[in-house]
Amino acid sequence: MSFLNLTLKVWRQENSTSSGRIETYEAKEIPTSASFLEMIDIVNERLIKDGEEPIHFDHDCREGICGMCSMTINGIPHSKERGITTCQLHMRKFKDGETIWIEPFRANAFPIIKDLVTDRTAFDRIIASGGYISVRTGSAPDAHAIPIPKADADAAFDAAACIGCGACVAACKNASAMLFVSAKASHLNHLPQGAVEKDQRVLGMVRQMDAEGFGNCTNQYECEAVCPKEISADHIAKLNRDYLAASAREATS
Amino acid sequence: MSAPKNPLCSFVSSSIGRKLIVAITGLAFVLFLAGHLTGNLLIFAGEDAFNEYAYFLHHFLHGAGVWVARLGLLVCLVLHVWFTILLTKENKSARPKYAHQATVQAPKSSRIMIWSGLTILAFIIYHILHFTARVGNDYNGDRYQTTLKTGEDAHNAWLMVIDGFSWWPAALFYVIAMTLLCSHLSHGLASIFQTLGLRTKKTAPLINLTAKAYTLVIFLGFISIPIAIYLFGFGCSCK
Numbered sequence: 001m002s003f004l005n006l007t008l009k010v011w012r013q014e015n016s017t018s019s020g021r022i023e024t025y026e027a028k029e030i031p032t033s034a035s036f037l038e039m040i041d042i043v044n045e046r047l048i049k050d051g052e053e054p055i056h057f058d059h060d061c062r063e064g065i066c067g068m069c070s071m072t073i074n075g076i077p078h079s080k081e082r083g084i085t086t087c088q089l090h091m092r093k094f095k096d097g098e099t100i101w102i103e104p105f106r107a108n109a110f111p112i113i114k115d116l117v118t119d120r121t122a123f124d125r126i127i128a129s130g131g132y133i134s135v136r137t138g139s140a141p142d143a144h145a146i147p148i149p150k151a152d153a154d155a156a157f158d159a160a161a162c163i164g165c166g167a168c169v170a171a172c173k174n175a176s177a178m179l180f181v182s183a184k185a186s187h188l189n190h191l192p193q194g195a196v197e198k199d200q201r202v203l204g205m206v207r208q209m210d211a212e213g214f215g216n217c218t219n220q221y222e223c224e225a226v227c228p229k230e231i232s233a234d235h236i237a238k239l240n241r242d243y244l245a246a247s248a249r250e251a252t253s
Numbered sequence: 254m255s256a257p258k259n260p261l262c263s264f265v266s267s268s269i270g271r272k273l274i275v276a277i278t279g280l281a282f283v284l285f286l287a288g289h290l291t292g293n294l295l296i297f298a299g300e301d302a303f304n305e306y307a308y309f310l311h312h313f314l315h316g317a318g319v320w321v322a323r324l325g326l327l328v329c330l331v332l333h334v335w336f337t338i339l340l341t342k343e344n345k346s347a348r349p350k351y352a353h354q355a356t357v358q359a360p361k362s363s364r365i366m367i368w369s370g371l372t373i374l375a376f377i378i379y380h381i382l383h384f385t386a387r388v389g390n391d392y393n394g395d396r397y398q399t400t401l402k403t404g405e406d407a408h409n410a411w412l413m414v415i416d417g418f419s420w421w422p423a424a425l426f427y428v429i430a431m432t433l434l435c436s437h438l439s440h441g442l443a444s445i446f447q448t449l450g451l452r453t454k455k456t457a458p459l460i461n462l463t464a465k466a467y468t469l470v471i472f473l474g475f476i477s478i479p480i481a482i483y484l485f486g487f488g489c490s491c492k
C-alpha cells in the first residue's frame with residue numbers, strides 16, 4: 001500500500017456568528033486507498049490525541065446517496081472529479097506533497113454551523129413549498145395502474161436522482177438553487193401524479209427559493225458540472241418555461 | 254409565504270421574472286443589431302446609397318418612425334441595464350467568496366457580463382453623442398450638406414462616417430466596444446433561449462451554433478467599417 005503526505009488548508013469556524021479562517025494541517029501517511037472523509041478522520045484522530053478540536057464535517061451514508069458530505073475541495077464542491085460526492089472521492093486521485101484546500105459550501109442561504117458543517121434546511125423549506133404531491137398515502141398502487149410514456153418516466157427518473165446535497169448552490173457564483181429546484185419540480189411535473197399540481201408547485205418552490213436568499217441563475221452551468229448525480233441544466237430551462245406559463249395562468253385566472 | 258398579491262408585482266420581483274425581462278429586452282437588441290448592421294454595410298454600396306438610406310430613416314412616417322424606434326430602444330435599454338444591475342448586486346451578496354476559487358466550465362464571457370455590458374453602455378452614449386447628437390464635432394457644418402439624386406437636400410452621413418473613423422481614437426474605441434459586444438452576445442444570446450425555456454437536449458447544439466455564428470457575423474460586420482476606413486483608407490481620397 002502506498003502512502004501520501006499532504007498539506008491541508010482547512011476552513012475553521014467556531015460557530016455561525018464567529019468569523020472563520022483558513023488553518024494549515026499536515027496530513028501524514030494517508031493510504032491511497034482511503035476515501036477523502038477517511039483522510040479527514042485520520043487527521044482528526046491525531047488532532048484529538050493532541051488535545052485539539054477536530055475538524056467538524058457533515059457525513060452520513062458515505063456511499064453517495066444521502067448528500068450530507070458538503071465540502072468544497074480546491075474550490076470545487078465534491079472536488080473536480082465528475083459525478084461523485086466527497087465520500088466517493090479516493091485519495092489515489094491526489095499526488096504526494098499536494099496542498100488541498102477544504103472549505104464549506106459557501107452561500108448566504110447555507111449559513112455555516114461549524115467548520116465545514118452548513119445549515120441546508122433552506123432546501124427543506126423549498127420542498128415544503130411544493131416539492132410533493134397531495135395524495136392519500138395508502139398501500140402502494142400497482143406499478144402499471146397509470147401508464148406513463150417512457151420518455152417522461154426517464155426524464156422524471158433522471159431528475160429524481162438529485163440527493164439535495166447543495167453542491168449546485170456552492171458551485172454557482174450567484175449561489176443560485178435553480179438546479180436543485182428544477183430537478184425536484186421536474187421530477188414530479190413529468191409524471192401524471194404530479195402534473196395536477198404543477199403550477200402551484202412551480203410558483204411555490206420558486207418563490208420560496210427567492211425568499212431564502214439564493215441568487216439568480218446566470219446560465220453558466222457550473223451546477224451541472226459539479227452535480228454528483230449529473231442533473232442536466234435542461235431541467236432549469238423547463239423550470240423557466242413552467243414558471244412563465246404558471247405565472248401567466250395565475251395572472252389570467 | 255409572503256408572496257405579493259398582485260401577480261404582475263410578484264412576477265417582476267421573482268428571479269425568473271426579472272431574468273425574463275433581461276432576456277426579452279436583450280432579444281430586442283439582438284434584432285436591432287441585425288438591422289443596424291445591414292444599414293451600416295450600405296456604406297460600401299457608395300455615398301448615394303448610404304445617404305439615401307439615412308434620409309429614408311429620418312423621414313420614415315414623416316420623421317416619426319425614427320423616434321418610435323429610439324423610444325422603444327431607450328425603454329429596452331433602461332429595463333435591461335436596471336434589472337441586470339439589480340440582479341448582479343443580489344448575486345454578489347448571495348455568495349461569500351471562497352479562499353480558493355475555481356471554475357469548471359463557465360466561459361470567461363459569462364463571467365464578465367456586467368463589465369462587457371457597462372462598456373457597451375458607455376460606448377452607446379459616446380456613439381450617440383458622436384454620430385446622432387454630433388456633439389464636439391462639425392458634422393452639421395457645410396461640408397456635410399449634400400443633394401440626393403432625387404433632388405432633396407440631405408445630410409452627408411456617408412462622409413460623416415468616413416471622417417469619424419479617420420480619427421484613430423474613435424476607430425479604436427469602436428473596435429474595442431464591438432469586441433466586448435461580441436463577448437456579451439456570445440453568452441447572452443444562448444442565455445435568452447435558456448431563460449425563455451426553449452433550450453432542450455435536442456435544441457441546445459443548434460442554439461449554441463446559431464448564437465456563435467450570429468455573434469461572429471455581427472462582430473465582423475461592424476468592425477469591417479472602421480477597419481476599412483482607418484486601415485485601408487476606404488472613402489478617404491474622394492473629398
Ligand code: SF4
Nearest residue numbers: 162163165166168227
Ligand atoms: S441538483 Fe445535483 S448538486 Fe444540486 S442538490 Fe441535487 S444532487 Fe446536489
Ligand code: FES
Nearest residue numbers: 062066067069087
Ligand atoms: S456521506 Fe452520504 S453522500 Fe456523502
